[in-house]
Amino acid sequence: xxxxxxxxxxQIFLSYLPIFMLFFSVFNEFDFxxxxxxxxxxxxxxxxIFFWTxxxxxxxxxxxxxxxxxxxxxxxxxxxxxxxxxxxxxxxVTAYIRNITLSPNFIKDWxxxxxxxxLINSIQVIVLDLIFLITVDYMNYLINSxxxxxxxxxxxxxxxxxxxxxxxxxxx
Amino acid sequence: xxxxxxxxxIAIRSAFLKKKDKQKFSLLTLIFLSFIVIVLSNFNFKATQxxxxxxxxxxxxxxxxxxxxxxxxxxxxxDFDQHMRLYKTHKATKIELENLKQKQLxxxxxxIENKKLRSLIDENIETKEIFAKVLIDKESxxxxxxxxxxxxxxxxxxxxxxxxxxxLVGQIIEVNYTNSRALLLSDFNSKIPSVLAPNxxxxxxxxxxxxxxxxxxxxxxxxxxLNESEIIAYTSGLGGLFKPGIPIGKMSISSTxxxxxxxxxxxxxxVKITSYKIGSKK
Numbered sequence: 001x002x003x004x005x006x007x008x009x010x011q012i013f014l015s016y017l018p019i020f021m022l023f024f025s026v027f028n029e030f031d032f033x034x035x036x037x038x039x040x041x042x043x044x045x046x047x048x049i050f051f052w053t054x055x056x057x058x059x060x061x062x063x064x065x066x067x068x069x070x071x072x073x074x075x076x077x078x079x080x081x082x083x084x085x086x087x088x089x090x091x092x093v094t095a096y097i098r099n100i101t102l103s104p105n106f107i108k109d110w111x112x113x114x115x116x117x118x119l120i121n122s123i124q125v126i127v128l129d130l131i132f133l134i135t136v137d138y139m140n141y142l143i144n145s146x147x148x149x150x151x152x153x154x155x156x157x158x159x160x161x162x163x164x165x166x167x168x169x170x171x172x
Numbered sequence: 173x174x175x176x177x178x179x180x181x182i183a184i185r186s187a188f189l190k191k192k193d194k195q196k197f198s199l200l201t202l203i204f205l206s207f208i209v210i211v212l213s214n215f216n217f218k219a220t221q222x223x224x225x226x227x228x229x230x231x232x233x234x235x236x237x238x239x240x241x242x243x244x245x246x247x248x249x250x251d252f253d254q255h256m257r258l259y260k261t262h263k264a265t266k267i268e269l270e271n272l273k274q275k276q277l278x279x280x281x282x283x284i285e286n287k288k289l290r291s292l293i294d295e296n297i298e299t300k301e302i303f304a305k306v307l308i309d310k311e312s313x314x315x316x317x318x319x320x321x322x323x324x325x326x327x328x329x330x331x332x333x334x335x336x337x338x339x340l341v342g343q344i345i346e347v348n349y350t351n352s353r354a355l356l357l358s359d360f361n362s363k364i365p366s367v368l369a370p371n372x373x374x375x376x377x378x379x380x381x382x383x384x385x386x387x388x389x390x391x392x393x394x395x396x397x398l399n400e401s402e403i404i405a406y407t408s409g410l411g412g413l414f415k416p417g418i419p420i421g422k423m424s425i426s427s428t429x430x431x432x433x434x435x436x437x438x439x440x441x442x443v444k445i446t447s448y449k450i451g452s453k454k
Contacts, residue, residue, distance in 0.1 A: 027231075027238040066202045070209070074231040075308065077315045077346070077353055080224060081209030088203045095187035095199060100179070131214070134315070135360040137381045 011169045017162060018052045018060045026072040041140070042147035043117075045072065049087055050113055050152075051159045054094040055104070059166065062091055079132050086120040093119075106156065114149045121145050225348045232319050232351050236307040250439070299415060302326055302445040307351060309440060316359035316379065318342070318440060323350045328445055333407075333414045335444045339434040340364070340407060340418045344445065352445075356437050357420065358383055366420055367408040377405050377420055377431055383438075385421060385431040405431050415448040 025044050045068070052060040069084025093116045097109065121141045128134045188200040197205075212220045254261075290296060304320040322328050324347050334342045334354045342362065346353040355362055362379035368387070376388045387405075403423045409416030421431040 024238070027235045028242060061196075062199055062202050063197055066206060069206065070227070071231050071235075074228055075235050077317045079210065080213040080227070081206045081211075084206035085203065085210060088199060088206055092187055092199050092203070095190075096183055099183040099186045127210070137360060140381065 014162070014166045014169055015059060017166075018048065018056075019064055022048055022060065022064065022068050023071070026068045026075060039143055040147060041144045042151050043144055044155075045087070046090060046117060046120075046148055047152055047155045048159070049090050050094060050109075050116070051156060052163075053091045054098060054109060055160070056163050056166070057095075057098070062088065065091060078128060078134070082124060082127055085127075086124055089120050089123065090116055106153075110149075110152055110156075113152055114145075117145045117148055228346075228348045229350060232307055232348075236319075239308065297415060298449040300447050300449075302328060303442060304328075304352075304445050305442055306440045309438070316356040316362075316381070316437070317345070317353050318356065318437075318443075320352050320354060320443065320445065321350070322445060323348045323352050325349055328352045329447065331413050332445050332447045333418065335418065335446050336435040336440055338419060340414065340420050341433075341435045341437060341440065341443060343413065354443075354445075357385055357433055358437055363388075364414070364420060365408045365410040366405045367416075368423070369404045369406060371403065374408060374410070375405070383433065385433060387423070387429045387431060415446065 022045065025048070049060065049065055053065075065087045066084045069082075069087045070080060072083040073080050093112065097112055101108070121144070125136055125138065125141055128136050188198065188203075190198065213224065302322055304322040306318050307321050308319040318334075320328075320334075328344060328347050330344050330347055332344045333340060334344065340357065342354045342356040342359075344352050345355045357364065357377065357379055358381065359379040360381050362385075364377045366375050366377045367373070368375055377385045378388045379385055405420040405423065407414040407416055407418040407420060419434055421433040423429070423431050
């Protein structure tokens, strides 16, 4: 078992897992953002980027996030660059929080996520609706922001477990 | 006071400009880059169009490839469900077939009569159809669209109608070399000039973002003139984009203004891209 834990393949796999999850979710047709359920959706990519750029930015680079945004725009059919811009704004908030925080606090992170998501979704709505004249459903955005905020603790536990596994692998 | 402002400035500068060991670009550079991409994608320069089209080509194909296992599971589930409902469906289909056979006789007569009348006024409708496979049907809360595997190489043009069987499902909004994107009727931005039969009321069927549409601009008239228990919306052909008479959806008297589309947009596999030309016979 311990030899399995020290396996270089597992180490590489785990260290690239956040990137893999990010690209898989932007490329794949299955999307938490659109679960075909009325009044329920959440943005998995926002949660993923928020957690990893806040807690372990070495495993999710900004350039990777930029490209993931471009892919997301192409796949869902909105003008190029909007998702990248929003994802990078999310990164700038997490970078700022990282710089001003000495000891990470879950509650503070959670509340800052709410403000960040509301900010980036507002920017997205403004750009789509007012600049590109694409009609969007404000209620959908609001519901999406709400559930993304509420689901953070669940994904925090999962990602935190994964983050610890990665750290253990690297320190072995 | 000054110290806390300095701390804020330092934190902001560090967040935007500092690069970690593995980062090749600072956050500020990438934010600027994405801003430039947004601005460029807003303009229709030839160079940006080519770059955009190439990016679309690569990403659509990759996305279709990555979604293969998921689509396979989806189709397995669909087949299983169909198999379980087989007996019930068979019984219902038998009754429906009998009704359709009777209607077919009337339809055949009407078709011949229509053809005869068109030739009398020296007019014909030329329809061009291209069969296409749905590559990606990743719907989002923002845009209801599908990506098809036919593009400018196959003479697909913006505005062409997308038909599932005989039912209208949307129209082409973006064309690349080997693929194209179609906006579904359910999208917020979809507005189709239509005619409501049998009352013959001109209306616009608009998407709602959900799996139904609404009648716009003529709701008052509909309420006044609703005599039939079921109203069918067809394309009116006004605006010249769609062939007149393509079925869109039906509306029951209990749900005034709400159109239930005939086609199930979540089950689209193969569609027809159609264009038509009304002209006089030579």
